Amino acid sequence: MRAGHAHGRQQPTAELSAAVLERVARGDxxxxxxxxHRIAGPVYGMALRTLRDRAHAEEVAQEVLLEIWRTAATYRSDRGSVTTWALTIAHRRAVDRVRSVRASTERDDRIARQDPADSEALEDRVVRSIEQARVRSALAGLSQVQREAVVLAYYGGYSQREIAALTHTPLGTVKTRVRDGLLRLRSALGLESSRGGESPQPTETAATERRIGGA
Incomplete structure (x- = not known):
């Protein structure tokens, strides 16, 4: 399988039905x-945005598509759409690849220098790991529709207008879901401001988005 024919942001496509995945689970x-044909492009696009390397992105996309083939029976519609589920897997696998490549590079550098691992670098990795776990936990606390909108926006790279087309939802509703999802994430991640129930300011929203994107 080759999933690297589509590059950059993918155009929204009609949402895959759970029935298709049920047939896949039966070995169809x-x-x-x-x-x-419907999901390879978005999956590859997700991997490429995370890895910024086409060769690695194509390998990860192939791994994700194989994982979807093998684990289709585990899909649960109450956790989001088929597209959201696939993109979440793609993001997780791409992040795993980033960590693997980074660890290999750091190991090679240490061997070349013949120096012990830097304690501050190790502490940074531990902090990042804890941060990523917090983001995943915060996402799990959102409603299904909020989580879907946030995942498509910040994992999938879709605009709010594209999300509206993809999920057959009014644009205003999508904007509300993304805004409310970010507010709840901001609260769960300890980014509350002293302004009470006001909408998040640009710097606060950016901080939340960075945490989501690095999870």
């Missing part, structure tokens, strides 16, 4: 071919 190769 025709259903998987349909799913592949």
């Amino acid at each position: 190769k025709q259903a998987f071919e349909e799913l592949y």
Whole structure:
């Protein structure tokens, strides 16, 4: 399988139905071919935005598509759409690849220098790991529709207008879901301001988005 034919931001496509995934779970190769042609581009785009390397992105996309084939039966519609589920897997696998490549590079550098690992670098990695776990926990606390909107926006790179087209939802509703989702994430991540119930300011929203994007 090759998933790297589409580059950059993907155009929204009609949402895949859970029925297609159910057929994939039963081993229906025709259903998987349909799913592949609809989801390969967005999955590759997600991997490329995270990894910024086409070769690694294509490898990760292939791994994700194989994982979807093998684990289709585990999909639960109450946790989000098929697209959201696939993009979440893609983001997780891409982040795993980033960590693997980074660890390999750091190991090679240490061997070359013949120096012990820097304690501050180790502390930074531990802090990042804790931060990522907090973001995942915060996302799990959102409602299904809020989580879907936030995942598509900050994992999938879709604009709010594209999310509206993808999920067949009014644009105003999508904006509300993203805003409310960010507010709840900001609260869960300890980014509350002293302004009470006011909308998040740009710097606070950016801080929340950085945490989401690095999870």
